[in-house]
Amino acid sequence: MQPEQLDQLILSGDCEMIYNQTSELFQNQIALSELQDVICSFSEGTQQCFLQAITPIGDSKEYTWIDDTGTKGIMALFDSENIITALQLLPLQPFPETDQQWTKNEFILPMRDEWFTFWGGNNELINYHYPYASQRYAFDFVIMEENRTYAGHPNDNEHYFAFGKEVVAPAAGTIVKIENNIIDNKPGEMNEENPSGNYIVIDHGHNEYSIIVHFKQHSLTVTEGDYVKQGEVVGLCGNSGHSSEAHIHFQVSDSPILDDGRSIRIRFKDGREPRRGDFVQQSLS
Known part of the structure; x- marks a missing residue:
């Protein structure tokens, strides 16, 4: 077989x-x-x-x-x-009503180079966020090479391909919330007290907010009130918060507060929608 x-x-x-x-x-x-x-x-x-x-x-x-x-x-x-x-x-529990509700804004991926979609899609098997309305259409991205996310010792953040990579604004907007001071976890451990770790929230209008979490400590290049252009660098990928290894968690919500809002299915500029197992790369077209 x-x-x-x-x-x-x-x-x-x-x-x-x-x-x-x-x-x-x-x-x-x-x-x-x-x-x-x-x-x-x-x-x-x-x-x-x-x-x-x-x-x-x-x-x-x-x-x-x-x-x-x-x-x-x-x-x-x-x-x-x-x-x-x-x-x-x-x-499985499908949610067909929210599956048909897309963002009004168009987005690009919040990173450069080629990344791997570890979680993403419209069912629980390929996206563990899916059962929860506040994170239903979230994505988790890592960098994968030869079926591994690191080279060297797995207990060292610096050995993970994603750690320290640039993160960019997925659409133009105003920074409305940030956290920049949470220490990065040792791989395999998680910070349950500060699950988002270091993060940014961008207001794009239309009641749509990008929420990107798990940045590297002290790596943010923006502060609250800043206006950012699509594709502008906002910080570096890290391993802070509820994260066992360096990765990017990205979603768009109807609230700037992660747990209070409702995740919205993201309309990407290139028309693609990443799913678990997909290698993806940013497209500005």
Whole structure:
């Protein structure tokens, strides 16, 4: 079985073929009969599934699918030999009303060079923010090279490709809130007291606010009241706040306060919408 065939095998109920391609640890935890029950329940009434993303996770690859109603999902982790080491079949909650509401402003990505979309998309499997109205259409971006986000020792921020990279304004507007003094975390640890870490909020008009968080400490080049142009450097990527490694969290909300607002689906200038597993690069066209 090739990984891309898994959804069809699940829908056809070919449990033994699937089970025979799972790892020993997986089989020690789940019996064939248990897997059969789960697959039978999942496939009932399901006509078709669609591949959403293929995401490198170290030496493994994560495959995700959703069904044609958007209410069921599959996540499978395959190792380098295409052995299944993890498998989830789960219900999904779609939000079709807000999925159709886009920003009035047009945006570019808030970074230069090529980045990797770690979280992004319109279901929980490819975007863990999605169930929460305040962050539903947020993105998390890292820099990925040869399936790794760092080179060297994983406990050193400086060894992460994204750390210290320039972050730019995704659209023109006025800086209305900043934080610049939160220390960067040691990789693998998080600051639960200050989850946003260092951040900026930009007012773009139309009741739309860019919220970009996890900047490097003392790296912001703007202050409250400044007007910024689209593409202008505003700071450096860091690892502050609720962050286990250097990355950019970017969203547009209808409030300058992250937890009080509602995340809005972002209309990008180039017409693309990043999803988990996508390599993306800023476009000014």
